[in-house]
């Protein structure tokens with residue numbers, strides 16, 4: 001890919017996308033420009049991949065054809081106002097912020113700027129991200145394809161209308177945290193049953209990974225796959241009954257709903 005890619009902010013999520021892109025080799029490090037106030041974050045990558053560590057967000061905006069804004073939602077407006085004069089007409093501004101609308105972004109960088117909202121997740125670090133993509137009307141089909149191919153290098157993508165991004169936050173942006181809690185709890189249970197801690201994480205995580213793969217690759221309904229595990233009068237159905245009694249499904253549903261609500265609240269501010 002010939003485009004120069006910028007990153008403003010390389011905290012948890014910016015760094016995960018950046019590392020995923022670097023590992024995929026789609027863009028050489030020399031075509032990547034980053035700024036984060038903690039310069040050491042970029043310096044480590046500079047040694048391994050020869051990326052360009054710049055001294056300000058404005059410098060990154062000036063150098064980039066596609067620029068990821070990966071700062072927290074509460075400072076994104078300040079950052080966008082700061083870089084606005086440095087953007088070229090065709091620069092694609094990608095925001096990964098939860099709850100910051102295309103309209104809010106356009107108010108800062110101009111309604112004619114090419115803007116894409118992306119909702120990624122941290123599995124980007126291991127090239128297993130799920131990203132939603134929402135372009136504004138200034139983005140051409142060709143440019144959208146470029147953004148898609150960039151993000152497909154770090155996982156899977158789906159194009160969604162803007163009003164569904166809050167739901168994506170619940171389903172895949174925030175949900176890795178819920179899944180890690182689930183894995184941690186699975187492992188705690190196994191440790192209680194006598195398994196060594198390290199092995200417990202491996203068994204639990206591989207079970208989650210394998211189950212997700214089975215669902216995606218067979219396309220079967222999750223209920224059918226669950227039924228395949230439950231032998232009559234066996235061990236699994238005992239656990240399933242316990243999860244139903246403790247409100248497992250309702251708890252997950254409520255957690256997703258709470259994340260969606262927060263994302264909506266942020267965009268109404």
Ligand SMILES: NC(=O)C1=CN([C@@H]2O[C@H](COP(=O)(O)OP(=O)(O)OC[C@H]3O[C@@H](n4cnc5c(N)ncnc54)[C@H](OP(=O)(O)O)[C@@H]3O)[C@@H](O)[C@H]2O)C=CC1
Nearest residue numbers: 008009010011012013014036070071072073096097098120
């Ligand atoms: N974490 C996740 O799983 C996901 C996050 N997101 C979105 O990603 C964005 C970033 O979140 P996350 O990575 O978790 O947050 P982090 O706090 O981990 O990362 C933000 C980074 O931006 C840096 N920063 C602060 N001010 C500036 C500035 N003026 N210019 C450049 N960089 C700056 C911060 O430095 P310092 O720490 O010194 O302030 C930090 O390194 C948010 O908008 C969030 O909604 C979206 C999907 C998933």
Ligand SMILES: O=C(O)[C@@H]1CCC=N1
Nearest residue numbers: 097098169173174175
């Ligand atoms: O917690 C957050 O606000 C961000 C957005 C989605 C995942 N992390």
